[in-house]
Amino acid sequence: MVVKFKDSSLLKPAEETWQGCLTLSEFDQVGSITHISTIYFYRPDQNWVTQPETIANILKDSLRRTLVPFYPLAGRLRWIEGRRLELDCNGMGVQFIEAESDSKLDDFDDFYPSPVYHSLFPAVDYNLPIHELPILLVQLTRFKCGGVCLSLKISHAVVDGHSASRFYLEWARVARGQPIAVMPFHDRNAFQARHPPAQSLVFEHTELNQPPILLGQSNDIEVKNKKNTNTMLRLTRDQVERLKQMANEGTNFNNSDTKRPYTRYETVAGHIWRCASKSRNLRDEQAMQLAVWMDFRSRIKPPLPQGYFGNATFYVNATSLSGDLLSKPLGYASSRIREAIEKVTNDYVLSALEKLKNQPDLTQFQDLHRAIESDQGSFHGNPNVGVVSWLTVPFWGLDFGWGKEIYMGPGTHDFDGDFVILPSANGDGSVFVALSLQVVHVDAFKKHFYEDFI
Template identity: 70%
Template sequence: MVVKIKGCYVLKPSTPTLQGTLALSEWDQVGTITHVPTIYFYKPDQTFAAQPDTIANILKDSLSRALVPFYPLAGRLRWIGGGRLELHCNDMGVPFIEAESDSKLDDFGDFSPSPEYDYLIPTVDYTIPIHELPILLVQLTRFKCGGLSLSLTISHAVVDGQSALHFISEWARLAKGEPIGVMPFLDRKAFQDRTLPAGSTLGLDHSELDHPPLLLGQSDNIEERKKKTTVAMLKLTKQQVEKLKRMANEGNDYKNSGTKRSYTRYETVAGHIWRCASKARVHRNEQPTAMGVCVDSRSRMQPPLPQGYFGNATFDVIATSLAGDLVSKPLGYASSRIKEAIEKVTNDYVLSAIDHFRNQPDLTRFQDLHALGSDQGPFYGNPNLGVVSWLTLPIYGLDFGWGKEIYMGPGPHDFDGDSLLLPSPDGDGSIVLALCLQVAHMDAFKKHFYEDII
């Protein structure tokens, strides 16, 4: 694919905003602190397609206005020691790239992520000092057919998925001439100042966050990290999802129990993914394996976080098992391990986890940024994986005034064991799995993924 850059503009808030330093919470500074890309494809009607500059001008003008209430996105991060960050609100702005391609939307087939997406999504150069890196970058690419793509890559150290979608949806409202629906709540102290009661003896263990399992016989993951990966988009129909739920809940006597409940769609499908990954990777029975589960703490806090809280309120909890138990026991076992990990996330658990990271002398080893191009940092590849859910997020229907997208999805991801669950855009109850695995394991995974639904 040939993509020509036609212009790059640095957009700043349309009116002056508050300047100064914004402290970050522990959840902003651990796990993924690199940029996370998403991409939308549109097929505007002929009125808009004939006026491509109009689309660009609408996006640039509305983005500048959106950066007034969402002014942290126009700032920059900076290190303050101990692997910790703060956000400097200085209105340095957001790069907005305009590009053109001779390709057509039809060339993308089913829009599965591919290396060609790299040309449609802004590149972030992490060799540049972090205080010079934009927090948000945007690219508008026009295609020969009149279609276009709009891609965003946004720092996970500043927002999680829910906050990112909040910003994007409000930007779209402004582009259509509508007022802001929900103002962002920017005071991180609503989260940051919550602490365990003095003298608390909760004693909750968070050691699983520190040392993910390694392959048996290995003292590090260096060799595993060197292996080539590939990405697949795998669909489960509503009928297949329902069949998996029935399989998982066999023997789970939740209907006659006042304490049990049926396994959720996420717990069921994530358990299926975990089992299939262990089978595909041909793990030994005694191999420890972990699955990262991303949990939103907004409604789990007491009191809940304010509406529109703008920052990271999601974090990983870890479900663990021996591979032999995963593959030999029914699906309900894997789902039960995931359910157990999720249900321990109470207000006290969140506070104790924050306390755990707050007492760390250095957060570097908990941050994915330091894993780029090195052998350091967190790693959830073989024998582990992460399954992030977008199943309940409002990811579809983003209309800037020329209609809703024809496709929305994640940008490229090439980290072994990284996966994402998306709802079908048709709303028909089906689910799409975006999965990255080592090339050597992908075919076997696909086989088990479908054949194990019996």
């Protein structure tokens, strides 16, 4: 796809905002600290604003006004002692790029994540010092048919998915002339007021202590560097319900070990895990990890404020031998995932926070660029997977005044074993799974994904 870049500018808040350094929590500074990518496509209709300059101006003006309460996004990150980050709220601004393409929306077979669409996203040069990188980058691309796409990259060191989606929705409200619905809460010291758990409740936190499980006995660079590809697969409501039925078959929900039926996430993630193992032809004795990202906003006591604007997620690992995963029913995979999820209690979160606070250096827990594979702190790659849930994240329904999107999805993923589960736009109960796998495994994965529950 040929995309011509027309303009790039830094947009600052419309009014003067607080200036100073914002302390980040340890949960902001571990895992991936690059940018979360999201893209929206809009198709023209009879109410469409026809002038591209008008569309751009509406977006830019409303963005500048939304940055007033969301002023941290206009700042810059910088390194401090102990490989830690702080957020300099200096009002330098967010990057806004305008582009156009001779393509039409009808030229797209689908809008699923693909390297073909790289030019629709703003580029981030991670070779630059981190204090030179915008925290938020936006690209508006207008197509020949009059449709547009809006792509966004926002720093994962500043926000998680819930905070990012909240900002996007508030920006759209401002563009439509409506007030902010939920004002952001910026005090990252909200965790500090909580007492750490008693010594008897300090947990091992193997997700922080152990390196990723390797394929075989050594880290096979040749295997690790095989080419990856992206695709999107859909499960209808009936297929999701069939998987849930399979996962819950033979389970006594009155048993204390199983208090409730397996959720949609536990079921679909378990199915993904089994299909990945099959498609990779893993040996029975091969150990595997599935990383689960947990939002703990409501799991800690007291819960974080509704508008908490930062990272409130933490990952835990479900583990299994490949042979156990495949020889046992789907419910076994779901049970391993639930076991990991249920570890994330108030005391578990605060214990992890204390452990990270006591680290003299956070380097081993950080991934500055997940697209560049690292031996430290990365769960990605054969035999492991990571399954992120967007099932409860309100990314859909971004209306700037010209209607809701026809498609929304994550950006392309360049690393093996990354999965994102998304709900359908119309709430019909179907789900989409955006995935990145090595090319040699994709066809087998698709086969198992659709045939293993017929």
